[in-house]
Amino acid sequence: MENLIDKNKPLCLGISNAKMLTLKGRNRRGGQVLPTLLNKLAGTPQDQTKVESPPENAVKNTSMEDEVKNTIIKRLDGIKNKDEDTVRALLDEHYNKFDDWPPFGRQDAAKALENEFGAFKVLSNYSYELKDFEANVFGDTVVATFTIHYQGQIRNRPFEVNSRVTSVLRKEDSGWKVVHEHFSRFPDATRQQYMSPRRTMQP
Secondary structure (H helix, E strand, C coil): CCHCCCCCCCCCCCCCCHHHCCCCCCCCCCCHHHHHHHHHCCCCCCCCCCCCCCHHHHHHHHHHHHHHHHHHHHHHHHHHHHHHHHHHEEEEEEEEEEEECCCCCEHHHHHHHHHHHHCCEEEEEEEEEEHHHEEEEEEEEEEEEEEEEEEEEECCCEEEEEEEEEEEEEEECEEEEEEEEEEECCCHHHHHHHHCCCCCCCC
């Protein structure tokens, strides 16, 4: 490029000497402007935004979300299979819940298990479908939300329910444990068949 430049003539590169002299900043005569223009002409990626790889923890969170979802599925399968040991093993010692069946108040672990295991005695043909699952990971704690459609029979009476669920889990040495569950039925009565008269899932 040196052979093409006449050292006795000013190098303008498409802008006038007058315009270069009016540029503000350091070296008004082009000390700072000239290298920048040359870099652009040479295709130097000086002004390109650096593209970074996804953070490592994003991959880990995806893995955690799968682990949490599998834990919740095991929890629901425990109900389906009436497996008291599996259900009990997946609950944290501080577990509590709000149910979408009476009683609607907060139940501690002992009361919740008493009600749930009592329902096993009269529950049949239970099936469920989990949808719209999402898990937000906060260290060793996860808040999972999803919807569930489940159906079956209580005392040979059919039921069908659509609910929204929030589940809080904590990572322990033995795996993820459910700390809290909140089941809330959708208000759309056309999508549900309530038991009549309404009764608790108790024997």
